[in-house]
Amino acid sequence: MTSSEVATAIDWAAAEGWNPGLHDAETFYQTDPSGFYGAEIDGELAGTFSIVKYSDAFAFGGLYILNPKLRGQGFGLQMQQYALNLAGSVNLGIDGVFAMQDRYRQVGFIYAYRNIRYAGTGGGSAPSTLVPIDQVPFDDVVAYDAAHFPAPRSRFLQYFLLQQDATALAAVDKGGMRGYGVIRQCRVGHKIGPLFADSAAVAEDLFNGLAASVPGEEIFLDVPEPNSQAVSLASAHQMVPVFGTARMYTRSIPALPLDEIYGVSTFELG
Structure with missing residues (x-):
């Protein structure tokens, strides 16, 4: 097409x-x-x-x-x-x-x-520890993302991270990237995804930072159900399940760190 x-x-x-x-x-x-x-x-x-x-x-x-x-x-x-x-x-x-x-x-x-889609409401305040994704070397973002996806996807990130009507934030310390997330405007409300983080605390910071960018707006987060901490994150923010999908593969199930995947990037492109 x-x-x-x-x-x-x-x-x-x-x-x-x-x-x-x-x-x-x-x-x-x-x-x-x-x-x-x-x-x-x-x-x-x-x-x-x-x-x-x-x-x-x-x-x-x-x-x-x-x-x-x-x-x-x-x-x-x-x-x-x-x-x-x-x-x-x-x-x-x-x-x-x-x-x-x-x-x-x-x-x-x-x-x-x-994967379970949760719906809630944006707002709150952004942690001061987060930085815009464009302040992080792109190669570092690609490498961190590749550790949470079945293949490197630099071309996807090149366009997805800096799209209009979106906010992308990263958590970085002296040791490097600890997580990143994106929220983009949709036909209805805003979707958070991806949301990858080394720990539940980092995921919480990123979620708060992204949600703060759209106060009072409807937000969605697509959570891999096996990640119990991600489910707890959604529940703690009064989000409710509204939709879901079955992640499936034709050959084999990739060995991904699901405990670090708090939000799926997109249901269409993985």
Whole structure:
């Protein structure tokens, strides 16, 4: 798909209730311009999906949407099989809605864990210990991020961290980075993600700093359920669960430090 067609896919995602970021079309497309696909019927866009490749070994799939008028006719299965063929031997990750989990298992996806979306309200004050992400050497950010994601993703970070209508903060001490987080404006409210931190205390500081940037606004945090401290963080800030996905992979479950992942970057790109 072209960048304008990706914008259409993001609009479809909004219609599905997925609440994309205001600038997701641009930042997602720039991550891998060859990673977005559309299905056409009689010259009209009928469905979309993405397979964004981060390395020769890992990719993430998303934006799997079929025009509601065309569902139940087998077109979705054709798109799914085409996507799996494109992925080939690459380990493909997805965040699938719970209702589709069994279907994904049937075509070979391995269940890893659940991500739960929590909703709350921004506000409070930002800790003075945090710094804007652009004050940290970019290579340091890429290296820290790569320790919390299945592959390095410098191109994604290049566009995602400095997008408009967003705030990105880092926790740094004499030993280097201890965590970082991003909050971006969405069609409804603001999403925090990623939120990676060495400890619950650092995660708390980052959450407070990001929430403080949008006082009184609705905020969302997508929490890996196995991280009990992340669940506790959301609960302590009076956030309530509103949605969820099943994280799944086609080849193997990456060995990630889930206890340091307090917020998923995006359900579409991992």
